[in-house]
Amino acid sequence: MNEKTWKEIPIGGLILDAGNAAEYHTGDWRTERPVHILDKCKHCMFCWICCPDSAVIVKDKKMVGIDYDYCKGCGICKDVCPFDAIEMTIEGTED
């Protein structure tokens, strides 16, 4: 992060840019990491519907992966998956 001094930031804690939440990568909070197993996935979109952070990436009606910038690792996608196509791993232990 580019950390600024007190002289360089707006007073009162104001944020002057609208729509700035996208710049905050809440995926930093994650301790468990969902891993998508493409071989088992039937692209039913349960995970896409249930993800509270809209972190399931879908292209051409196919579930193609997880947006780790915003995935907080809650594991809801793993719980709702009927095909065991998502596994949770401890963050930092994978390759």
Place this chain on the structure above:
Amino acid sequence: MAKPMALSGNFAAAYATKQINPHVVAAYPITPQTLMMEKFSEYVANGEVDTELVCVESEHSAMSACIGAAAAGGRVITSTAANGLALMFEVVYIAASLRLPITMCVMNRALSGPINIHGDHSDSMGTRDSGWIQIFNENAQEVYDTMFQAVRIGEHKDVMLPVMVNFDGFITSHKFERVDTLDDAAVRDYVGTYTPEHSLLDTEDPVTYGPLDLFDYYFEHKRQQVDAMRNALPVAREVLTSYARETGQNEYDIIEAYHLDDADVAIVALSSTAGTAKFVVDRMRAEGKKVGLLKIRLFRPFPVEAVREALAGVKQVAVLDRSDSFGAYGGPVFAEVRNALYDAESRPGIVDYIYGLGGRDINAVDIEGVYNRMLSASGRMAGDVQYLGVRGD
């Protein structure tokens, strides 16, 4: 042209608020503040102001509504006292940290318990670290003039902080006095139009107020508040000292030195007690006794240099504190004054008298007794915290 009126402190504050014609007033009634808002609501009902008066369900809501209105770009005024201020404590800090120049009258009253509705300074002193500018007023005239000064100081671009206009519950809030008032046009010219740099209602330039601010930036924002408070001192001095020139009203400053130049002993006091002390000084001066008074008007930011200079040459000081800070070394005013004097070239002796808690009267004879004790002391009095007017010492 100044027009004399008979006003209580509450009515002076209400009349000044009417003349300022703020965008929003949000308040909840509490003794001894109620009459200010009651009077102001008459002005609203009679169509004499354009103000949106928000009748909220608590003081916490009052300050919250003020914060929302001020963040939306409005000029905002409120008032409270004692437990009302205590209930809004959480949001008092937020108003300051959001840098919203709200003006709030506090008709200083004892905090419960035991339950008490009368005047002392324990309410405002409890918020002295909240980041609000605090001005203490001796009488209704000062209350009236300070309302306009508060708007100017708080809204100054180098300050942008809320301002507390303090005066003594019942003693000043309910006593009717002559107040020289300005005409409406003069007030309008003096306070001008508030045009904040940012506002929530500015859809062309949308901003976020009050986001989460953790260990990465909270400290920097607090450091900004320190800077704003430092700026507030010269800004307040400039606003107060230029007030008479701009309006034709009385002379003001952040402190008031009364017969201090050649004084051997001095009392330091805030608010209405300073008025009683002036009467005593006049009487004792007529007897040839070299006594003086330092009235502190601006308590936050505390005018360290001005206090040190004013007390230079005085041999003995007695601070009168109308609130206590349990477990501390003396009351809040004593701690500040004593601290300011630490770097003085010749430090006077300094003692503290806690007085007037829960509205206990302080009379001329009490104050004269303090002066006489200082004058008759065989040596330097120091390090003494006493309780003036309590039964059993």
